[in-house]
Amino acid sequence: MDGPSKSHSASPFMPMFESFRSELDEHHDRRERVIKASRDITAASKKIIFSLQRVRNLGQPIPPGIQKANTQYWKSIETQYESISRDLQGLNTHRYGRNITGGNQEFMEALSFQHYIETQCLISYEEARSRVFNMNAGGESVLLAPEDYVLGVFDMVGELMRFAITAMATNGVIPGGEAQQNKTLTGIIRSDENDRDDGAESMDTDEPTSAQETPKVPCRNVLADMRELRLQLERLELPQGSKFAEDVEKKMSVMRQCVEKVETALYGLMIRGQERPKGWMPDLREEKRAPEAVESY
Structure with missing residues (x-):
């Protein structure tokens, strides 16, 4: 009876399968952490959006009461991104991309909505990605696809x-902002082209244009x-x-x-x-x- 059991325990394949089991357990644990964080980010983002729907004016700072109420939710989102930052590095960024995409989309919805209320402009991808990157300044950050x-x-x-x-x-009355100088909603998308055009126009004249001479839309x-x-x-x-x-x-x-x-x-x-x-x-x-x-x- 002892002979077969000893030969079974001494099988050279057991360490290999134990390593497979360890990798699978680690994969499932990581996946569950990302899914849970994505759900928490989604829940906090929805609460931010609900609070922002109480705003009635555009192009103005968020009222202090609403901003104070949303501070805890922004902090919760930051904590969740920090908790999974190490799990979403390298190949894992794409491996678990479908598990975090729901939270990322809801976060972008809240972030872009608040940015529009404050500026009446669309936030750029670089600004949104930088916002996520700054949430974990001490280490690796989650990539916003x-x-x-x-x-x-x-x-x-x-x-x-x-x-x-x-x-x-x-x-x-439908909400609207004040007349702005040559500024459109999606102008920020083509900011690079506008900057080059503005730079070229600024070199054509030596005198600055006054605010009264600047055309307004x-x-x-x-x-x-x-x-x-x-x-x-x-x-x-x-x-x-x-x-x-x-x-x-x-x-x-x-x-x-x-x-x-x-x-x-x-x-x-x-x-x-x-x-x-x-x-x-x-x-x-x-x-x-x-x-x-x-x-x-």
Whole structure:
């Protein structure tokens, strides 16, 4: 009885399979940590977005009360990114990319939404990636993939829709910023080209241009910015058959619906609102009526 057991325990293959088991256990533990962190980042980002929906003005700092309430959630996101920074290095960056993408997209949605409220501009990929990098200054940082950045911007359009419709239903006016000097929403995307153009123009004259001589574009509102975002996102050229292309196709249809909803609400406010008594607010339920009901009426 002792002979077979001793030969079995002394098998040369046992250490190899034990190392395989150790690697698999480590893989599953790492995967679970990344998934849990992604869920916590998603939950904290949603809470930030809910608080930001209470803002009613554009181009101004976040109110102190909302900013103070969101501080704990930004800190929670930073803690979660720090906890998985070592797990997402090297090949593991792509190996567990699908496990962290949900948290990255929700984080980008919250970050870009707050940046838009404060500046009425779209945050660039470099700024967003730097924000994640600075969360773990003492070590390796989590890489924010360009795909997560783009998908997060798609989701942000939905928050702009809620922001615009809520403001119109509450105040009777679509949110908009002040007239700005040659500044558009997606101008920050082509910042390099604009910088080169500005530099070339500045060398053509020796005298600085005064603020009065600088042309200003008309006041932009949320709908104009959403239309510009739709225009720029529809110009994306993606490799067919990839997972990223499938995600973009799904979010593209939702984004178009969000823009149409704001257009319908603004139509009811500006056109049909003139037929209503003073103080009338748009009934958002009107946009849910079927086309057949309108025609029959």
